[in-house]
Amino acid sequence: MEIKSATFIKGAVGPDKVFEGDRPQVAFIGRSNVGKSSVINSLTGQKDLAKTSSFPGRTQQINTFLINYSICLVDLPGYGYAKLSQEKREKIQELINWYLFLSNYKQTKVFLIIDSLVGITKEDAEILEVLTVYNKVVVIIANKIDRIRSKDYKKQIEFINKYAGKHKVILYSAKTDLGKDELLTELL
Numbered sequence: 001m002e003i004k005s006a007t008f009i010k011g012a013v014g015p016d017k018v019f020e021g022d023r024p025q026v027a028f029i030g031r032s033n034v035g036k037s038s039v040i041n042s043l044t045g046q047k048d049l050a051k052t053s054s055f056p057g058r059t060q061q062i063n064t065f066l067i068n069y070s071i072c073l074v075d076l077p078g079y080g081y082a083k084l085s086q087e088k089r090e091k092i093q094e095l096i097n098w099y100l101f102l103s104n105y106k107q108t109k110v111f112l113i114i115d116s117l118v119g120i121t122k123e124d125a126e127i128l129e130v131l132t133v134y135n136k137v138v139v140i141i142a143n144k145i146d147r148i149r150s151k152d153y154k155k156q157i158e159f160i161n162k163y164a165g166k167h168k169v170i171l172y173s174a175k176t177d178l179g180k181d182e183l184l185t186e187l188l
Helices: 038-042 087-100 122-134 152-165 180-187
Strands: 005-011 027-031 062-067 071-075 107-116 139-145 168-171
Touching: 005 071, 027 062, 027 087, 038 062, 038 107, 038 139, 038 180, 062 168, 087 139, 107 180, 122 139, 139 152, 152 168
Parallel strands: 027 071, 027 107, 107 139, 139 168
Antiparallel strands: 005 062, 062 071
């Protein structure tokens, strides 16, 4: 399986026609600066499709992309730490909660992206628990896997798998494309 076309549709901050219709929606979510945009760019083979930044909290809306003219990829803003005011962080959290849990929009899968160096944080565990309560199909993407030192690799992977529980974990590197084929299979 491969992505033959990927196009930015629009950014949304609430109910929008982009979420309506019969296209399956897959959501990407993770903490600020965990590499969501880098994963999307790696996955699609387009360096600038999703805007990357070293500034935590750059994405403040729900960005939507059309994949292979048939799938709506939904890039949610990062949760947790961001260089934003408390009020803006709360608005972002409300937007995430609205899309995933309060709206009538259905996601075929939710891809929770974590930083494999850090593992699953308290914020990641909380969002994973809520996604599970709402019966979302969750796949965990452990990004930046290439940055783990070889002596720490086994222990870190065991730590991630322990907290992932029944959820599938894909070891991923946006830099080297490790795990790309496995992620494409889950996405498409």
